[in-house]
Amino acid sequence: MNNTVFGIFLKVGLLAYGNGFAILPKIRKEMVSRHHMLSDKSFDILVDVAKKCPGVFAVNIAMFLGNRVGGWRTAVAAAVAVVLPSLFVALALVALVVGFDDSALVSKVLMGVRPAVVALLACSVFKMAKVADVSVRSIWIPVACVLVVYFFGISPLLVVLVAGIAGFLWGRVRDEA
Amino acid sequence: MNILVLYFQLFLSFLKVGVLGFGGGFSMLSMIHSEAVVNHHWLTNGQYTDVVAVCQATPGPVGVSSAACVGYASLVNAGYGFFGGIVGALLAVTAEMLPALLVMLLICKVLMKYMDHKYVEDFLRGVRPATVGLALSLVVFFLCGDNFTLPTESWWHFLVSILIFVFALVAQLVYRLGAARIIIICALAGIVLM
Numbered sequence: 001m002n003n004t005v006f007g008i009f010l011k012v013g014l015l016a017y018g019n020g021f022a023i024l025p026k027i028r029k030e031m032v033s034r035h036h037m038l039s040d041k042s043f044d045i046l047v048d049v050a051k052k053c054p055g056v057f058a059v060n061i062a063m064f065l066g067n068r069v070g071g072w073r074t075a076v077a078a079a080v081a082v083v084l085p086s087l088f089v090a091l092a093l094v095a096l097v098v099g100f101d102d103s104a105l106v107s108k109v110l111m112g113v114r115p116a117v118v119a120l121l122a123c124s125v126f127k128m129a130k131v132a133d134v135s136v137r138s139i140w141i142p143v144a145c146v147l148v149v150y151f152f153g154i155s156p157l158l159v160v161l162v163a164g165i166a167g168f169l170w171g172r173v174r175d176e177a
Numbered sequence: 178m179n180i181l182v183l184y185f186q187l188f189l190s191f192l193k194v195g196v197l198g199f200g201g202g203f204s205m206l207s208m209i210h211s212e213a214v215v216n217h218h219w220l221t222n223g224q225y226t227d228v229v230a231v232c233q234a235t236p237g238p239v240g241v242s243s244a245a246c247v248g249y250a251s252l253v254n255a256g257y258g259f260f261g262g263i264v265g266a267l268l269a270v271t272a273e274m275l276p277a278l279l280v281m282l283l284i285c286k287v288l289m290k291y292m293d294h295k296y297v298e299d300f301l302r303g304v305r306p307a308t309v310g311l312a313l314s315l316v317v318f319f320l321c322g323d324n325f326t327l328p329t330e331s332w333w334h335f336l337v338s339i340l341i342f343v344f345a346l347v348a349q350l351v352y353r354l355g356a357a358r359i360i361i362i363c364a365l366a367g368i369v370l371m
Contacts, residue, residue, distance in 0.1 A: 013237055020201060020238055049292045052301060054198045055277040056205070056240035063281050072282055079274060086237020087245050091266055093231045094246040098224070098253050098262075105368065110227055112367015113360055114324040115338040117230045118316060119345035120356050124203045125312045132305040145310025146317055149207070153215065156208045156311045157197045160304055164199075167303015168296060 001070045002077050004035060009062050009081035016086075020057035027065065037069040058082050180257055186217060187251060187265055191244055191272035198273070199301070200308025202239030206232075207311040209243055210318060219251035223323030233356040244269040337370045 008030045016023045024047060031037045046068060050060040059079050066078030100106045134142060141163070148154040190212040198205045206229060213219045220228070228246040232239045248269030249262035257265075280288065291297065325342070326334035341363050348354040348362075 058238040089235045090242035108371045111371040115342040116345035116363035118319045141306035142310030146314045149314040163307035164300040171299030
């Protein structure tokens with residue numbers, strides 16, 4: 001059991017690119033259709049809970065599914081398996097970048113890459129705004145976040161906490177009305 | 178700085194990110210930026226941009242690879258070398274995963290029951306637009322001289338930077354080219370043009 005789950009999430013961690021939710025069909029195919037470890041319904045329930053939890057989605061869903069099918073040992077095995085491939089590949093690459101950033105070649109590569117990264121990040125913000133349903137009426141919230149984080153040096157961690165509490169309080173006000 | 182102090186601070190920072198890391202990888206990137214670049218100065222803005230590049234060019238969850246890279250680079254920047262960096266990377270990733278693991282093991286049953294509660298829904302409804310703002314703030318932090326050579330230093334490099342920026346924007350939004358491919362193309366452009 002542990003080995004099967006470990007193998008599944010090792011593959012998932014190796015193939016996962018970009019959006020965390022893109023890994024779900026793959027996991028479902030392996031765990032539900034192929035190995036019959038759990039039903040479609042309990043898979044959906046666990047995905048729903050994992051989406052609402054803080055932290056890395058791929059790790060959360062690996063732990064929840066592992067825990068469901070084999071207890072805490074399987075949960076840890078699944079979590080380790082899902083992070084292992086990216087850990088190796090990313091570390092190898094960053095070690096090159098950090099180790100050789102005073103070489104002429106690496107610094108040229110980085111000068112080319114850095115503006116592209118900023119552009120890609122901007123694209124991701126567009127996509128996030130679409131998914132989060134940011135409209136003309138609610139656009140002030142992200143703008144306000146940029147102001148407090150960039151200009152006033154407030155920690156994003158605090159911003160998330162305050163935004164959550166504000167959402168909670170707004171819900172209570174709405175209930176009263 | 179004492180290596181144990183650095184390890185401890187690293188662990189604490191990523192523990193916080195693990196607890197409050199809502200909104201997916203890019204929102205977490207902004208939180209890690211605030212801890213590693215703004216608060217502790219472990220990395221420069223430019224180095225952090227390189228870390229994001231590595232995370233986008235390699236497979237795996239961005240939240241994990243960024244923690245590993247920042248853990249490694251922080252220790253190497255402080256002069257503790259390759260093995261110090263590896264320990265830093267493992268520490269950062271473990272700290273980031275720990276809160277979710279503990280919550281799951283201790284209160285999984287309770288959690289499952291109350292996750293659909295409207296209090297949780299309301300909390301997340303407040304968090305969601307804020308996480309978009311956090312990712313946007315990282316973009317603003319990144320619009321700096323580290324990433325776009327200032328025109329006062331070199332007009333040519335500044336011009337190429339802007340062209341690469343526009344190219345990447347169009348390639349992703351219009352032609353739906355993958356992030357890894359765009360990064361490789363721009364790396365080659367850097368070698369040829371810079």
